[in-house]
Amino acid sequence: MIPSAVVILLVFRVARQENELSERRATEARREALDQLRRELSARLQAIRLEEVNRLIGESGRRLPPDSPIVFVTPMMQDRMVLPWEDSRIPRAASSRFAEVHTEGELLEFQRNDAAGAAAAYQRAVTIARGPSETCAALLSLGRVYRKAARDPDADRTDRATLRQCAAVPDSNGIPHALYAADRLLTAGANDAEAQEYVVRTSSTRQWHGPNEAYMLQSLLRKISSPAAVDQLQAISSEIQDIEQITALAQETNNHLAKLKTAFRSAPGDLSWMGFGNEPWLITIVSPTSFAAPVVMAVSSRKVLPDGASLRLTESPRAVPLGDGFVDLQVEWPADRFTPTQGMPITLYGSVLFLVLGAVLLAAYLLLRDVHREAETAAMRSHFVASVSHELKTPLTSIRAHAETLLMGRAENTETTTEYLRTIVSESERLTRLVETVLDLSRIEQGRKTYRMQSTCLPEVVRAAAKTMEYPLSQLGFTLTISSDNTKPLLLADADALEQAILNLLGNAVKYSGSARRIELRVGSLASEAFIDVVDHGIGISREDQTRIFEKFHRVQSAQTEGIAGTGLGLALALHIVEAHNGRINVTSDVGRGSTFSVRIPLQGQA
Numbered sequence: 001m002i003p004s005a006v007v008i009l010l011v012f013r014v015a016r017q018e019n020e021l022s023e024r025r026a027t028e029a030r031r032e033a034l035d036q037l038r039r040e041l042s043a044r045l046q047a048i049r050l051e052e053v054n055r056l057i058g059e060s061g062r063r064l065p066p067d068s069p070i071v072f073v074t075p076m077m078q079d080r081m082v083l084p085w086e087d088s089r090i091p092r093a094a095s096s097r098f099a100e101v102h103t104e105g106e107l108l109e110f111q112r113n114d115a116a117g118a119a120a121a122y123q124r125a126v127t128i129a130r131g132p133s134e135t136c137a138a139l140l141s142l143g144r145v146y147r148k149a150a151r152d153p154d155a156d157r158t159d160r161a162t163l164r165q166c167a168a169v170p171d172s173n174g175i176p177h178a179l180y181a182a183d184r185l186l187t188a189g190a191n192d193a194e195a196q197e198y199v200v201r202t203s204s205t206r207q208w209h210g211p212n213e214a215y216m217l218q219s220l221l222r223k224i225s226s227p228a229a230v231d232q233l234q235a236i237s238s239e240i241q242d243i244e245q246i247t248a249l250a251q252e253t254n255n256h257l258a259k260l261k262t263a264f265r266s267a268p269g270d271l272s273w274m275g276f277g278n279e280p281w282l283i284t285i286v287s288p289t290s291f292a293a294p295v296v297m298a299v300s301s302r303k304v305l306p307d308g309a310s311l312r313l314t315e316s317p318r319a320v321p322l323g324d325g326f327v328d329l330q331v332e333w334p335a336d337r338f339t340p341t342q343g344m345p346i347t348l349y350g351s352v353l354f355l356v357l358g359a360v361l362l363a364a365y366l367l368l369r370d371v372h373r374e375a376e377t378a379a380m381r382s383h384f385v386a387s388v389s390h391e392l393k394t395p396l397t398s399i400r401a402h403a404e405t406l407l408m409g410r411a412e413n414t415e416t417t418t419e420y421l422r423t424i425v426s427e428s429e430r431l432t433r434l435v436e437t438v439l440d441l442s443r444i445e446q447g448r449k450t451y452r453m454q455s456t457c458l459p460e461v462v463r464a465a466a467k468t469m470e471y472p473l474s475q476l477g478f479t480l481t482i483s484s485d486n487t488k489p490l491l492l493a494d495a496d497a498l499e500q501a502i503l504n505l506l507g508n509a510v511k512y513s514g515s516a517r518r519i520e521l522r523v524g525s526l527a528s529e530a531f532i533d534v535v536d537h538g539i540g541i542s543r544e545d546q547t548r549i550f551e552k553f554h555r556v557q558s559a560q561t562e563g564i565a566g567t568g569l570g571l572a573l574a575l576h577i578v579e580a581h582n583g584r585i586n587v588t589s590d591v592g593r594g595s596t597f598s599v600r601i602p603l604q605g606q607a
């Protein structure tokens with residue numbers, strides 16, 4: 001037990017140390033990964049800044065190709081972030097003459113419901129319009145009122161003219177006039193190829209669309225079912241997401257500027273980056289030259305981060321701060337990236353422990369069983385001594401009493417004399433058998449028991465045994481039936497030893513018959529074996545005891561066997577003798593109904 005306890009303790013200690021070690025390794029790996037990530041990210045961002053920013057400032061307003069890590073670059077004007085789609089082409093205020101005529105048309109169209117009058121006014125507006133803004137506004141109104149007047153061919157013609165001339169002319173909402181015309185043409189006939197082509201082309205320009213234009217393009221693209229439109233719909237939806245995020249960023253610029261400026265101060269010389277949005281974007285402010293206005297640059301963290309890592313703005317149990325130069329940014333790796341590696345699997349320790357415990361328990365069980373057996377054998381031995389004394393005393397007393405009666409001439413007649421003498425002979429035979437059994441077993445234990453094997457006819461041995469038992473059986477009122485299949489099997493056997501085995505079985509049948517008075521003896525051969533069955537109808541043996549009665553000294557302890565003298569050696573000796581003849585011995589028994597002991601011995605031949 002002590003060594004096993006030591007082993008168990010050791011296993012626990014080793015497992016704990018192993019755990020601590022792998023925990024430390026994981027922490028170390030996490031720190032290294034973070035350092036490396038910071039280095040790589042800084043280097044990439046620095047490179048992006050150097051290469052791209054200067055080039056891109058000139059193209060402000062252009063969207064970058066989808067694989068570019070930069071989302072946008074836009075100047076700061078008086079601490080305000082210029083929106084990338086902001087258009088300097090603010091429509092000029094209309095001339096008063098044009099405004100007058102156009103307003104007159106609107107009055108006729110909307111208040112008087114006079115479509116014809118309104119159309120005439122708008123036509124006049126078209127002729128007096130100066131510049132594309134006025135022309136496009138007048139054309140758009142004219143197209144609308146034609147449709148109201150159900151002059152569809154005129155309306156189509158006018159809208160098509162707007163579509164062609166006004167693609168680059170935005171209204172005060174930043175939406176090109178042509179887009180309204182396209183909307184009308186698509187509403188009039190969804191398959192209008194020119195309008196469809198215009199919508200798809202406009203949405204696919206690499207210029208940032210203003211939010212209103214983007215929403216309108218999205219709704220128009222939904223009406224078109226060509227594959228190109230489906231692709232563009234996806235592109236415009238993602239652009240809208242970017243637009244919304246940029247708008248949100250612009251609204252918060254002042255807050256973030258303060259933060260960024262603090263960060264700039266704390267990490268001079270280095271770029272400072274701030275996270276923004278869901279992805280998140282990495283935002284910085286750069287001054288391309290000491291004269292030029294600073295620019296805001298947004299980089300997609302997804303496109304610059306090494307595989308596996310992801311950035312987030314909020315803290316989480318698995319995220320760690322990215323560190324200096326990165327404001328409010330947390331980095332996170334997949335859950336299994338730094339799981340401590342098991343030096344040796346815990347299952348192995350478990351198995352070792354299990355084996356050790358198993359071995360200890362088995363050893364303890366075997367030890368206890370041996371101790372128990374030893375104690376049982378000791379008890380049986382002492383019981384044996386008492387039994388043998390008793391067994392010896394009974395025949396001796398009987399012999400002495402009968403001999404003394406004869407000596408005193410008290411026998412009444414020759415018949416009584418003969419009977420007394422026979423009893424003396426029978427009892428001394430019983431005594432001899434008992435002594436023989438004890439001596440034989442002692443010889444067996446010392447390995448000195450020898451058998452004189454010679455050709456033997458089994459029925460003769462059985463008959464001799466029956467003869468020996470004839471007198472005691474008749475004295476006790478038993479009938480012994482011998483049945484033979486007349487095969488006369490020949491064995492290579494020690495006839496005396498076999499007879500002794502049969503006598504032990506017959507003796508038991510007598511002792512344990514209870515009130516029954518019938519015993520059968522069957523002899524014969526079956527296949528290549530000779531058999532002897534001793535059948536009684538006595539008290540029987542329980543299944544549990546059947547497995548143990550052939551052990552030395554084992555005697556069944558029960559109410560029925562109490563008071564029956566015996567040594568517990570008879571069956572042990574019978575078994576030894578039968579096995580010495582390469583045979584076997586079986587018992588079948590039912591408690592209360594009797595037992596059959598069957599001996600099987602290989603044949604030498606038939607007599």
Ligand code: ADP
Binds near residue numbers: 540554556561566567
């Ligand atoms: P014993 O001297 O006690 O008879 P044995 O070795 O001959 O010793 O038998 C062992 C035990 O087996 C007996 O004590 C008895 O309980 C049981 N036994 C043997 N033969 C029979 C039988 N024919 N019927 C019932 N019990 C039997």
